[in-house]
Amino acid sequence: MAVEVAEALEAAIGELRTALGTEYVMTDFHQRAIRTTNTSPMGLHQWKDLLPDVVVMPASTAQVAAVVKIANKFLIPITPRGAGAGLADGATPMKRGIIVDIKRMCDILEIDDEDMTVTVQPGINMQELNKVLRPLNVWFPDDPASYPVNVLGGRIGAGGWSLLGTGYGHVPDLVCSMEVVTPTGDIIRVGAGGGRKIRKSSVGYRLKDLFIGHQGTLGICTEVTLDLAPRPQAQLPVFFATRSWEDAHRMTLAFNRSGIRCLSGVVMFDEAKVEFLRRDDEAWIPLPEWVNSAVATICYGTSVELEAVKSSIFDIGAANGGVYMGQEISEGDWASRHDRYHLAYHGRSDGTIRLMSWSCEDAAITWSQLPTVKRRWYEIAEALVAKHPEHFDIWGMFMYTGNPFRPWGDFLTEIDIGVNELEMTPEIWADWVEAKTQIARVSVECGGSVSAAHGGTREGEVDVACYEELKDGQFDLMKRIKKMLDPNNIMNPGKYHLDEAYEDEETA
Numbered sequence: 358m359a360v361e362v363a364e365a366l367e368a369a370i371g372e373l374r375t376a377l378g379t380e381y382v383m384t385d386f387h388q389r390a391i392r393t394t395n396t397s398p399m400g401l402h403q404w405k406d407l408l409p410d411v412v413v414m415p416a417s418t419a420q421v422a423a424v425v426k427i428a429n430k431f432l433i434p435i436t437p438r439g440a441g442a443g444l445a446d447g448a449t450p451m452k453r454g455i456i457v458d459i460k461r462m463c464d465i466l467e468i469d470d471e472d473m474t475v476t477v478q479p480g481i482n483m484q485e486l487n488k489v490l491r492p493l494n495v496w497f498p499d500d501p502a503s504y505p506v507n508v509l510g511g512r513i514g515a516g517g518w519s520l521l522g523t524g525y526g527h528v529p530d531l532v533c534s535m536e537v538v539t540p541t542g543d544i545i546r547v548g549a550g551g552g553r554k555i556r557k558s559s560v561g562y563r564l565k566d567l568f569i570g571h572q573g574t575l576g577i578c579t580e581v582t583l584d585l586a587p588r589p590q591a592q593l594p595v596f597f598a599t600r601s602w603e604d605a606h607r608m609t610l611a612f613n614r615s616g617i618r619c620l621s622g623v624v625m626f627d628e629a630k631v632e633f634l635r636r637d638d639e640a641w642i643p644l645p646e647w648v649n650s651a652v653a654t655i656c657y658g659t660s661v662e663l664e665a666v667k668s669s670i671f672d673i674g675a676a677n678g679g680v681y682m683g684q685e686i687s688e689g690d691w692a693s694r695h696d697r698y699h700l701a702y703h704g705r706s707d708g709t710i711r712l713m714s715w716s717c718e719d720a721a722i723t724w725s726q727l728p729t730v731k732r733r734w735y736e737i738a739e740a741l742v743a744k745h746p747e748h749f750d751i752w753g754m755f756m757y758t759g760n761p762f763r764p765w766g767d768f769l770t771e772i773d774i775g776v777n778e779l780e781m782t783p784e785i786w787a788d789w790v791e792a793k794t795q796i797a798r799v800s801v802e803c804g805g806s807v808s809a810a811h812g813g814t815r816e817g818e819v820d821v822a823c824y825e826e827l828k829d830g831q832f833d834l835m836k837r838i839k840k841m842l843d844p845n846n847i848m849n850p851g852k853y854h855l856d857e858a859y860e861d862e863e864t865a
């Protein structure tokens with residue numbers, strides 16, 4: 358580290374301690390090391406280059422604003438961090454600097470069960486929030502597979518996608534308004550127009566959406582007013598087994614077009630996913646060998662409503678080659694949707710046991726393009742595994758309904774790949790990044806989006822996201838907005854190639 362950079366850092370740490378108290382400004386190696394990455398695989402060879410210099414844990418909006426102002430004064434990068442369970446490297450400090458960990462800001466500020474909102478700080482976890490809301494018979498229906506671990510700020514930073522989004526909407530649909538500390542340390546509130554609890558307004562620009570899914574590049578959200586929903590009386594998970602993925606795909610279209618309003622999600626499991634669950638998931642109840650694929654449907658509503666649609670669900674499944682898996686599997690597997698990923702990750706396709714971590718490519722793809730995307734993704738993944746059998750393993754695909762409030766149209770389409778991080782080398786990592794680039798390119802070539810849930814900021818997909826998906830002016834506009842709001846490039850630099858916005862200045 359150059360002398361003047363080290364001096365600036367030391368001076369900044371001094372001012373941070375005055376603003377937050379010594380206890381909440383941490384420079385110990387382990388506090389920094391555990392906040393270096395997120396849950397997406399990263400080769401161990403990269404760790405030392407990404408280690409942040411200091412971690413702060415503010416308790417209030419005023420403290421967050423103070424941290425941002427200090428960072429601007431000393432030109433030290435900031436990375437906002439929630440639970441660090443993102444899958445797009447958003448909370449990874451590409452340029453080191455200050456991690457702003459928001460987990461101390463976890464208070465519930467107001468519950469309004471007449472206008473159906475709750476106002477909270479961004480460090481709150483949704484499971485904890487829903488425990489408090491339960492006696493009032495209302496809930497905040499954001500339901501990602503990572504429900505027990507995420508915090509709200511990270512859900513907003515990533516623009517989160519919910520397993521129940523088809524019934525209740527996703528995170529962008531569930532935020533009424535927010536308070537945000539901008540990259541220069543100003544405190545603003547954005548919503549639908551100016552009303553804190555309003556969901557639909559025609560006044561002004563839709564600025565709220567600008568501050569959702571930006572991966573911490575445009576500010577730090579410090580308070581949020583959320584939309585609540587009545588707690589559903591009942592749920593009806595119905596899982597069907599099929600002989601082929603083609604049956605599952607066809608059946609899903611029939612569900613899409615059924616007009617069943619309480620349908621809150623439909624999920625397809627492909628052949629490789631069923632095979633993976635058979636060999637590697639002890640929560641998966643064994644199924645006969647003829648089962649190659651599956652469709653899960655889930656309805657939420659009143660008991661009367663669910664009773665009324667039950668026979669239609671069974672009829673649609675049977676008419677499309679589906680065999681009902683029974684109540685035990687349907688209810689048990691749906692109940693384990695938040696635990697499914699807590700497997701000991703072992704790649705076993707070559708008969709050996711090897712520790713691997715989970716990587717998920719999560720494109721948004723329309724129903725009609727799913728067969729093409731599936732075929733082309735497997736070609737890419739199989740070539741990678743053939744070249745590096747000890748480092749990668751195919752764990753199959755899921756496709757989930759993605760359209761908010763409507764069970765048709767596009768699907769969060771995920772291919773899961775096991776990655777052996779422990780034995781990673783720069784050369785193998787380069788092949789991995791190339792495979793991810795090809796996977797992302799297929800999504801865009803098929804009219805989709807690189808990511809439905811996690812964001813397109815990781816190595817591999819980020820080039821395709823910025824230069825191929827967001828071409829035709831979108832990426833250029835992003836850079837202009839970034840530079841206008843963040844003149845010093847303080848807020849999460851190194852993400853989405855937004856540093857390009859400052860390059861002319863450097864060469865001038």
Ligand SMILES: Cc1cc2nc3c(=O)[nH]c(=O)nc-3n(C[C@H](O)[C@H](O)[C@H](O)COP(=O)(O)OP(=O)(O)OC[C@H]3O[C@@H](n4cnc5c(N)ncnc54)[C@H](O)[C@@H]3O)c2cc1C
Nearest residue numbers: 439440441442443447501502508510511514518572573578
């Ligand atoms: C097992 C597993 C299953 C998953 N399933 C799903 C799923 O079903 N749906 C889904 O959408 N995602 C899923 N994810 C991905 C992940 O959990 C989400 O992206 C989640 O939103 C991340 O929240 P976090 O609190 O961990 O955020 P972090 O990883 O800490 O941060 C995510 C991003 O938000 C930014 N950020 C954090 N706090 C703030 C703030 N206060 N203001 C502004 N920006 C901020 C960070 O800089 C970063 O860019 C899954 C992850 C795992 C590990």
